Amino acid sequence: MSFKPLFSRALSLAPGRLHFAAHSHHLWPDVSFDAQQAAWDDAARHADRKWDLIFGEIVPEAQGHVARELGLPSSDSVVFAPNTHDLLVRLVSGLDRTPARILSTDGEFHSFRRQAQRWEEAGQAVVERVAVEPFADFADRFLAAARRGGHDLILVSQVFFRSGRVFDRLAELAALARPDGPWVVVDGYHGFMALPTDLSGLADRLFYVAGGYKYAMAGEGACFLHAPPGFCPRPVMTGWFAEFGDLEGPAGGVGYRADGGRFWGATFDVSALYRFNAVRRLLDDQGLTTAGIADHARGLQARFAQALGDGDCGPLSHAEALNPITDDAPRARFLALRHPQAAAWRAALLERGVVTDVRDDVIRFGFGLYQDDADVEALVSACAALD
Structure with a gap:
């Protein structure tokens, strides 16, 4: 066919x-062409009140698509941003220690690679990198480094962007995660909608970041983070959209939502979510x-x-x-x-x-x-x- x-x-x-x-x-x-036009039409039709539609319908639909794709128990753990870099910066800003102790690999995509190098230059992070090659024993070596402890954050790709090799031992890594550290982050950009991914048993311990530019077929701007409850409750880098909802925090201080909304940024172009929703509806209609x-x-x-x-x-x-x-x-x-x-x-x-x-x-x-x-x-x- x-x-x-x-x-x-x-x-x-x-x-x-x-x-x-x-x-x-x-x-x-x-269908993404029609969705792009629908975003324009809604902006013209609703003007200042379009955000009621966006946060009342567009965002919840997109959250639901992500949650069903990944087997998440709830869609409110999902938050969107124009790119994964924004989300990673917000997440790492919530670490209490300086310099932050980070475990990763020498095969991560540039959005993390470059930022991690700059954090090191600025004295804001100490990064331990496990070599991806030889890949035959990579998972054993990476998990051994993670189990030695002493890290505030652990980040690894689900599928490595350069080689296409798959790290398939997420459950063992997630077992090490604790709200007080380490936080475990999976870069799922080459995994999301590329291979079936079930996080139903890991969602309470694992951060997962990905986006729609590749296999979700939605183009730029539809990136997301799944944030487990209780992990990084107060990111330092925070946008004003995170003020909406039921807030928690010190009296007179900056409040945060307890769900994934604690990672919201600020005003963004929502047309990517229109495209993402349209593609997901298409796949459902086609039985794909x-x-x-x-x-x-x-x-x-x-x-x-x-x-x-x-x-x-x-x-x-x-x-x-x-x-x-x-x-x-x-x-x-x-x-x-x-x-x-x-x-x-x-x-x-x-x-x-x-x-x-x-x-x-x-x-x-x-x-x-x-x-x-x-x-x-x-x-x-x-x-x-x-x-």
């Missing part, structure tokens, strides 16, 4: 393009689940991986597959290939109308609903034609 009609606008605007970067900038379904979409993507990945293994992809067949398809376990929605010529290959493919992306010496191919077997065959042919 082809799902391309759901993306007719995006595909028709670049008809000669083969877009294999669904893990980077996922193409938007047609994250597991089903992941199966579709896995089939396309497997066809491309087979061509690589058979030597049908020209020079790319000599690359090292960092996240090969070896079993039926949940996996990233992209294949990561390491080779010194990765950047040159990416540039050559782009000249042929094939969009991928590169991280250092790793070229990544992302798969999604708007691709089919014919697209993979065209990709294999394009790779085979490279020098």
